[in-house]
Amino acid sequence: MSNTQKKIIIVDDNNANLTACKQILKPIYEVFPAPSAEKLFDLLNHVMPDLILLDVEMPDMDGYEAADRLKKNDKFKEIPIIFLSARIDPKSETFGLNMGALDYIHKPFFSELLLRRIEMHLSLIDHHKILAEQNRVIQDLFELKTKEVIQREAAEAEAQKASQAKGEFLSRMSHEIRTPLNAIIGMINMAVDTDDVKKIRSCLDKANNASRHLLALINDILDMSKIEADKFELAYSDFDLEKMLINIINVINIRAEAKNQNFVVHLDKNVPLSVYGDELRLSQVITNLLTNAVKFTPENGNVILNIETNKEAGDEVVLKMEVTDSGIGISSEQQKRLFSYFEQADKNITKKFGGTGLGLAISKRIVELMGGKIWVESELDKGAKFIFTIIVKKGKEDVHIELNTKIDKDNIRILAIDDSSEMRAYLKHVMASLNLPCDEAASVEEALMMIENCGDEPYNLFFIDYLMPGIGGIELTKKVKHITENSLVIMLSVADWNSIKNEAVAAGVKYFIPKPAFPSTLIRSIHYCLGMDTVQNIDDRRAETAVDNSFNFSAYTILAAEDNDINKEILAAILEKTGVSVDYAENGKMAVSMFKEDPDKYNLILMDVQMPEIDGHEATRRIRALEEELPSSSRASGIPIIAMTANVFREDIENCISAGMDDHIGKPIEPDVLYTMIRKYTQK
Numbered sequence: 001m002s003n004t005q006k007k008i009i010i011v012d013d014n015n016a017n018l019t020a021c022k023q024i025l026k027p028i029y030e031v032f033p034a035p036s037a038e039k040l041f042d043l044l045n046h047v048m049p050d051l052i053l054l055d056v057e058m059p060d061m062d063g064y065e066a067a068d069r070l071k072k073n074d075k076f077k078e079i080p081i082i083f084l085s086a087r088i089d090p091k092s093e094t095f096g097l098n099m100g101a102l103d104y105i106h107k108p109f110f111s112e113l114l115l116r117r118i119e120m121h122l123s124l125i126d127h128h129k130i131l132a133e134q135n136r137v138i139q140d141l142f143e144l145k146t147k148e149v150i151q152r153e154a155a156e157a158e159a160q161k162a163s164q165a166k167g168e169f170l171s172r173m174s175h176e177i178r179t180p181l182n183a184i185i186g187m188i189n190m191a192v193d194t195d196d197v198k199k200i201r202s203c204l205d206k207a208n209n210a211s212r213h214l215l216a217l218i219n220d221i222l223d224m225s226k227i228e229a230d231k232f233e234l235a236y237s238d239f240d241l242e243k244m245l246i247n248i249i250n251v252i253n254i255r256a257e258a259k260n261q262n263f264v265v266h267l268d269k270n271v272p273l274s275v276y277g278d279e280l281r282l283s284q285v286i287t288n289l290l291t292n293a294v295k296f297t298p299e300n301g302n303v304i305l306n307i308e309t310n311k312e313a314g315d316e317v318v319l320k321m322e323v324t325d326s327g328i329g330i331s332s333e334q335q336k337r338l339f340s341y342f343e344q345a346d347k348n349i350t351k352k353f354g355g356t357g358l359g360l361a362i363s364k365r366i367v368e369l370m371g372g373k374i375w376v377e378s379e380l381d382k383g384a385k386f387i388f389t390i391i392v393k394k395g396k397e398d399v400h401i402e403l404n405t406k407i408d409k410d411n412i413r414i415l416a417i418d419d420s421s422e423m424r425a426y427l428k429h430v431m432a433s434l435n436l437p438c439d440e441a442a443s444v445e446e447a448l449m450m451i452e453n454c455g456d457e458p459y460n461l462f463f464i465d466y467l468m469p470g471i472g473g474i475e476l477t478k479k480v481k482h483i484t485e486n487s488l489v490i491m492l493s494v495a496d497w498n499s500i501k502n503e504a505v506a507a508g509v510k511y512f513i514p515k516p517a518f519p520s521t522l523i524r525s526i527h528y529c530l531g532m533d534t535v536q537n538i539d540d541r542r543a544e545t546a547v548d549n550s551f552n553f554s555a556y557t558i559l560a561a562e563d564n565d566i567n568k569e570i571l572a573a574i575l576e577k578t579g580v581s582v583d584y585a586e587n588g589k590m591a592v593s594m595f596k597e598d599p600d601k602y603n604l605i606l607m608d609v610q611m612p613e614i615d616g617h618e619a620t621r622r623i624r625a626l627e628e629e630l631p632s633s634s635r636a637s638g639i640p641i642i643a644m645t646a647n648v649f650r651e652d653i654e655n656c657i658s659a660g661m662d663d664h665i666g667k668p669i670e671p672d673v674l675y676t677m678i679r680k681y682t683q684k
Contacts, residue, residue: 037061183210265516274395297327466493554579561591588619609645617659640681
């Protein structure tokens, strides 16, 4: 800013002084005269000066009072002040300088001196402002650099932490992969070195279990990779929620039974059993949580799965699921790392119990994709409760099972006998939801006492646990039947029905329910016992989950394109028991040629994707294109082609479909999955 742009206010009650100053300064500066201090403050409402020349001795308000008022006002306190005075008084001048004035200029004015003094001070002020701005810029740069350094150091620390976590993760992965791989190789070598059929079968069973563990581990790694690449998606369909739970429980129950754990499932009656969602991924989350609960819960502990409806709006339902255990618990510090991909809650726990730490992180992502959230409530050594919510839609079919309206509830008295308080509470809850009265007994002795003291309203329907302390459920059934001959006994147990069937029926058991029991199962058992249903004396829903080995495809011929001899041998062994005829092609080119020679011979094509000559995608495209070359009777465009590949990402499946294939089977091939797929496309 040039000097001509500087604004100066001159305050003096002497008009001659004002005029003289104005004449001296006006050629260089923009000058605003004020004949009094009050006029100064009026003028300041319109002009913000670069300098104020302030007379000391004035009536009403002198220069010192005016200066004090200026310095106390935040708006004006930074305006530079030079006092004008006709007196030379060192004490007075010192007082003014202490108030913050820049200088004193004495009257009468010498024009050259006045100009030089003002010019000097304004120049110093400008220089000070420049230095202040430079310091501010330097300070800003310093703070910015400091912030960048802090951020860089934090990022480096975070990267180092992530690198360390990934390193530890890879180390765990190496251990987790090599452990089942070692078992597979070791057991196969042991089987090769012996002629003992039982030992060979035992080795193969163990190798099979280890290979399935390895496959589950690889699936977790693939899921994590899809999540990292933001390619993790859900596949929606209608499914039976209770049937899905039964499939999970059939697996978990074996592990819980091995540790004598009390495994209870609470399925609220308001939960829709037919739902629209991703059955596979929901099953993955529940299985992971239950597996962890069983793993971290000691023998004779409790594992409880509770499912209820949290909110309902139209056909949309918010389901709340809880997995509670009485295990080792999780500290608040461990909980912070619980759902991270490359970290585990506690390394010592990992060493003791194993695992990769991927399951919970993957489960969290699945739950979030389903519109819900997952969290944990736990304390160290006090068990844990994992809770998650998901949003599903009601399925097209209503599979709710209600209590028959013909049942006379007033004439039913129920007694639930189980040493598990959780199971007794569950039975009472289900019976209460059916408006059926239900008493409970925690022991055989308590049950017998209640039966003998029931008076004129005897119990006539009993839920009895098979494994009870003391005489057990079978002996209790005998005593119950002896006391009340017409009583109906429903037995509950984790034991296999076939192993206890003879003695249970002989003792008078009317119906058997495998634990954990579902509301629909309990309702069916009551229906059967009261003569309102003709179901077999076993949980028919559970029976439905048995593997169907009755696939017979002897009327069909399959063309299988597979270049790997071992995979071909495995495929042949899987298909051999079905009676199907199979022709093998060593590559995609040969598969096209064989189909072209006799297109009506084949009912289905199993197509490996990665093959020499031409791959499965190109082979499929060429087979579909044969429709134009072959006679009109050709099935080139309609023959089912099923991809067989170890590539199981969604884009891999989509590429297969885009090439003209009808479906996809992931390797390693599960026999039942292959059988079901063949039946789906041949027995339409």
